[in-house]
Amino acid sequence: MKLFGYFRSSAAYRVRIALNLKGLDYELVPLHLQKNEHLSADYARLNPQQLLPSLEVDGAVLTQSLAIIEYLEEAHPKPALLPKEPVLRAQVRAMAQAIACDIHPINNLRVLRYLVHDMGLSDEKKNQWYRHWVESGLAAVEQMLRQSSHSGDFCFGAAPGLADACLVPQVANGRRFNCDLSGCPTVLRIVDHCNTLDAFRRAAPDQQPDAE
Template sequence: MMTLYGYFRSGTSHRTRIALNLKGLDYDDIAINLAQDEQLEDAFKAINPQGLVPVLRADDLLLYQSPAILEWLEEAYPEHALLPQDAAGRMHVRALSAMIGCDIHPINNRRILQYLRNELSVDKEAVIAWCNRWITEGFAALETRLAADKNRGQFCYGDRPTFADCYLIPQVSSARRFKVDLTPYPNIVAIDTHCRTLKAFADADPMVQPDAPKHA
């Protein structure tokens, strides 16, 4: 049994949950409440000195940084592969993933937004505008890539979910939270809609996690 330290709304935790679910792997979930800065407490920093989620504990291994966790899962549990068999296909999936994981998500994550709000006194509307700017710029490029792939099925690549879908679905959730107009990105929306019909994705959704706020 593995243990995932994460947060319901964390995009990196979300993508890791999707990958674990697609692999059919069981894991315990330990919530680290980012809203209360639990990631900065000594107890968690003893697990990850960066103070970031997710962290995956697998026996004596402590795995951190979601791209590395996904790569480890692919190597340690090759069944239900999340990378294509051919080198060109693997490159393409990793590139799509990096477009999201390197060029969109990091500049819209909680640490950056907290700095904008608290240190630079940026107001709510300007923070939303910041998120919109970088998400729409990234999605425009990603949409072009997806539209150009004439062999693509219902996922980001081919006819089965890959790393790229693990990255995309949490970013779409974030886009909706920041009121991004998704109309210009029909391929992204179609992939998101299809993935959310699958149990592995539905069970990873932030709002069904144990630490998600419960509304009456």
């Protein structure tokens, strides 16, 4: 398998976590987002959206991080990243999507660039935008975790799963942008526990070969 990614991409980060949790080997193909390497014609032939990550496997190219992780779950079901019960599976997916679909997309690099270069926002206003959506989004995740009877060391159950793979990268980015996460003690406790595990540590941005 080849994973096309960038060390700071939180979407690529969550796929790295899933691959590590599954114990799967892969070749990393770095594409530098700041240098627009993902906008090349060669990469566009692999992924018409020209977004990261992409996973090349068995002659096919898979895109969208959640779809990639769902593929990994189906092709390599153990260890499981989703519970067996349909209701719990839906709850895990909902939390993952609250992060990967509601918080992350409006704060990724192409959106931040548009706010500055096309909308004329200052860096201060751009960072204010970023912090608002991350802080309010993770505050909702905090409540989801507090209301769940299945959260503990991890988001759901006694082992890390899909929700944890999404939560850890988002908190890492939030910390990098100095977001105020003091109102999210459950989130921070789970993230800090996840980061004691080898699968999460090896997936961290500063452990990647393209880290700067």
